[in-house]
């Protein structure tokens with residue numbers, strides 16, 4: 001009883017299994033699809049994009065643990081059993097996302113793509129260099145990841161604004177919330193950083209109409225977009241139009257409407273686009289299995305599960 005199931009797709013279960021065996025050799029560990037054993041024994045499922053219906057096969061399941069911060073990949077299962085779904089909140093993941101956001105904000109702020117192109121053409125020419133304080137980075141999503149990124153960017157000297165679903169108060173950050181707060185937030189923003197979850201409310205939010213509301217006369221000469229949240233929040237055809245008509249000066253995209261990004265996507269070769277393969281903040285077993293075991297052990301000792309997702313909000 002109280003077996004832990006590892007059910008992942010699109011990534012190998014092997015490093016997760018190895019780490020569980022190292023840290024908890026006494027635990028009964030099962031692996032989807034071939035080694036589920038007697039499914040009545042399975043109490044916990046550690047999942048990434050679990051195949052639909054797999055969790056419903058476990059009648060004594062007590063909790064589903066997402067191996068990532070996002071849980072949209074769990075809620076797509078129409079047969080998801082009514083047990084708590086918890087997500088990862090871990091300093092390792094938060095730090096990785098902070099690195100990614102700072103890297104790409106600075107890349108756009110310091111026009112590094114321009115200097116890369118100039119280097120290839122052996123051009124020695126200095127462009128303008130606005131102060132960080134003259135640039136506002138607007139972060140959509142002031143959750144665990146967004147708040148950490150805001151703090152790092154503020155310490156580098158950027159002006160920082162943030163937008164969330166419910167009202168937030170963060171020192172040194174101009175905060176906005178809800179549909180009513182969105183336009184004011186966008187009007188301030190030179191570099192838009194999206195760290196939103198994928199939910200029915202955020203689907204397709206980053207479209208041409210939204211991008212046209214970003215600050216037009218800012219220190220960078222045009223706004224930039226960085227999306228490291230989820231691809232479902234963006235309309236890629238609109239991002240391409242915005243890049244081509246000058247609405248956007250450039251974009252960094254880590255996530256896409258469909259992943260992996262299709263060979264045929266014009267984003268691959270667009271001169272204003274930087275692409276990374278959904279690795280802004282990787283879920284690394286060496287760091288995160290300890291976190292999941294701690295959740296399970298606390299729960300078995302009678303304590304509460306932490307970071308339980310609200311299924312109605314979807315994050």
Ligand SMILES: NC(=O)c1ccc[n+]([C@@H]2O[C@H](COP(=O)([O-])OP(=O)(O)OC[C@H]3O[C@@H](n4cnc5c(N)ncnc54)[C@H](OP(=O)(O)O)[C@@H]3O)[C@@H](O)[C@H]2O)c1
Nearest residue numbers: 069070141142143144145164165166197201228229280281
């Ligand atoms: N690319 C990668 O490698 C990678 C890695 C990890 C995570 N992610 C993505 O990053 C997302 C954020 O992670 P997190 O840990 O920061 O999540 P979180 O703590 O749950 O924060 C989510 C934030 O989004 C806001 N939000 C949700 N729905 C909204 C809406 N309709 N309108 C406005 N704001 C809304 C929330 O507002 P409230 O504060 O008002 O609730 C909250 O501030 C994850 O869901 C995942 O999709 C990507």
